[in-house]
Every structure is written in C-alpha cells, then in structure tokens.
Amino acid sequence: MVKINNKQTPLNTDQQILTATLKLFSEKGYFNTSVRDISRESGVSIGSIYHHFKDKEGVASAIYNSLLERINSELSEIQSVHKTAHDRCHAVVSFLFELTEQEPDVMEFMLYSKHREFLPDEIPLCSSQPFELMREMVKSGMQSGEIETMDVILASSCLYGAALRMITSKLDGLLEKPLYEYLDTIWKHSWKSVCI
Amino acid sequence: MVKINNKQTPLNTDQQILTATLKLFSEKGYFNTSVRDISRESGVSIGSIYHHFKDKEGVASAIYNSLLERINSELSEIQSVHKTAHDRCHAVVSFLFELTEQEPDVMEFMLYSKHREFLPDEIPLCSSQPFELMREMVKSGMQSGEIETMDVILASSCLYGAALRMITSKLDGLLEKPLYEYLDTIWKHSWKSVCI
DNA sequence: GTCTATACGACGATAGAC
C-alpha cells in the first residue's frame, strides 16, 4: 500500500483520501480524475473530502508537498551519512530506484507529471529542496576535486540523467528486470562521465 | 512562427488550427486548453474546427503524429549522412538542442507532455519511430565496437540522458545560456560514459 | 467550408441534515 508520509500512524481520513488520490492521479492523471472518483476510491464522501481539503487542487498540493518533504528528509539523511560526492550521489540513485520499485505511484506523480499545469502556485520540482540538494552534492564534489569542474546543472545532468531516464523507462514498462539490477552498471557509467 | 510540418505551403485552415493549438497546449497543457481557446487563438470558428478534425483529441493526435513524422525524417536523414554511432548520436543531440531553441513549443509538447493522459490510443513516445531509431543508432555502435556492450536501453539512457535533461532544464527556464553553448561539453561527457 | 447559436453532460463546489 502506498503511504503518503512515512509515519506509522493508523490511517485517518486525511490519509485515506491522499492515498486513494495519489493512486488515481498516477493512473489517470489529475485532469482525468474527478472528485467523485476520489470519493469512490477512498470510500470517503465528497462532502468529507471538501471538509478536509479546500478543493481538488488542495488535495494535489498536500500530496505534492508531503512527498517533497519525505524525499527531502531521505536525501538529507543520505547527505549526513555519506561524506564523499561519489557515495552520496550513488546513494541518491539507489534510493530513487528503490522508491520507483516499491512505490511507483510516488515516482509517477513526482517525476512524471506536469505539476505546473495543475499546481501553478507550487514551487517547480526542478527548484524544490530535493533537487537543490542533489545539485548541492554534485557541487561539493567539484569543490573537493572528485568531479570535473563545470556548470552545476550540466554536471548534475550528466550524473543523474541516465538514472532518471531508466526510471521513466521503468514507469513506461520498457524494462523487464527490476531497476536495481541495472544500478551498478548505470552508476559505473554515470560516474565515469564526470569523474576526474 | 511555429510550423507543424516543414513544407513551405501557404497557411491553410488546418495549419492555422494546428499551429495555434500547439502554442496553447505547450503553454497551458491539453486540459487547460478549451476548444474555445483554440478558436480564439487561431481565428477559426468552433464549427470549422470540428469540420476539420473529429474532436479536440483529433487535433492533438494530428499534431503528435505530424511532429513524430517530421522528427523521424530528420533522424533518418542523420542516419544516412553519418556513418559512425559517434557522429550519428552527436548529430541527434545537436538537432534536438537546435529544435529546442528554435521551436520550444515543439519540444515542450513532444518531450514534456504525458501523451497517455489525452492520447490513450496513440503509440507512446518511448516506442515511437524516432526513439526506436535513436536506440538503433546506439545498438549499431555496440556492434561496430564503438560502444561498450550492454543493454540497449541502458546504453541509450547513458548516451542521451544528460542531453535530454539539459533540454528539460532549458524548458524549465533553469539555463541562462542557449543550449548549443553546452553541446560540446555535454557530448564529451556523454560519449565518455559509454565509449570503449 | 465557415459561421452562430445552442443542446447536453460532467464536473467542481456548496448547503444543510444528521
């Protein structure tokens, strides 16, 4: 089952709504999902949904922000556990692969949606804390001499680009094997592209 | 001005509709664009739009397929002009960068939309002829000994992943300089990641 | 082929009882 936050609280109405909505959004997209659909899928009445959230966009916004927060705390943990850019970025890719396999809905919604179309007031994913943190790790690797000096966005594209494409390929059903079977190879080549 | 096909015919009603629609779709997305919007933007009445296309999805479908065809013919040209995987793939990346700079609407619509959400019956982009061709170029490079032998999707992710991320970064407004200023560096690192 | 006017349905959102 997909959890929106990673606390082990018993499922309250909020969570029921968010979980059902994430499933529908990742399956059909925001615009193909009606509030009636959410009511049916979650078993919560329309009235209750509007009692818990301002409107449909409010539900999407709650999902987006809680997932951003969850991913960010995971990346922060990675940053504090590992000390080199090599180990940090490797752990990031590994985590993203794991998340894709365990909770494809989450990745589908986070990596593979055009949030700007239905959440115009939220911060874009590419400027969000997790993405900033991923670039920060690359930057520190350039300063420590592990990674060739170049534009940070460019280096990040080189280092994460292949892995992110493998994730979308997985979500598109192009890959038969689970993602982690590609992890070592992807990482080897990605690192090779930027290391000194 | 954005052209859907690259023929130099005078603008007929079909083209007026397609051009205006592509602009709106890339700006606001399929679902935030009403047929009224298309009518206003194109200067063609709603009745005429429905005379030329079966429905709104039919307009999107026409855009999608004509752009696929156009890109595919460009990639085929590249394949016949260049003989090594190195030169072919480099030309592909160069072409995609150029297209992003010249006609961002096209790339926004092709690379940055969830077509499955509004074109459920069309072939997914990842299985389309252009993408197949891009992978084919990589495959032939493995057979000729230019590129390390590995899963084709994996190699393609390594070789094109960074460039594709730079394109989305450009569309997201993250890059100040035009894409072609990054071309040499991106290509150098991408190629380094897979070459023997 | 192009237009205007309109029918029809679906959806988001609210009211108000329990």
Add this chain to the structure above:
DNA sequence: GTCTATCGTCGTATAGAC
C-alpha cells in the same frame, strides 16, 4: 466530522443557416 442532494458553470460537440 460525515453524509446526500443539488446548484451553477463550463466545456465539448452538434444543428443548421449562409
């Protein structure tokens, strides 16, 4: 806090004149 019933809006699509 949860529910059912309903309202108003908007968007797609069609009818029919020119």
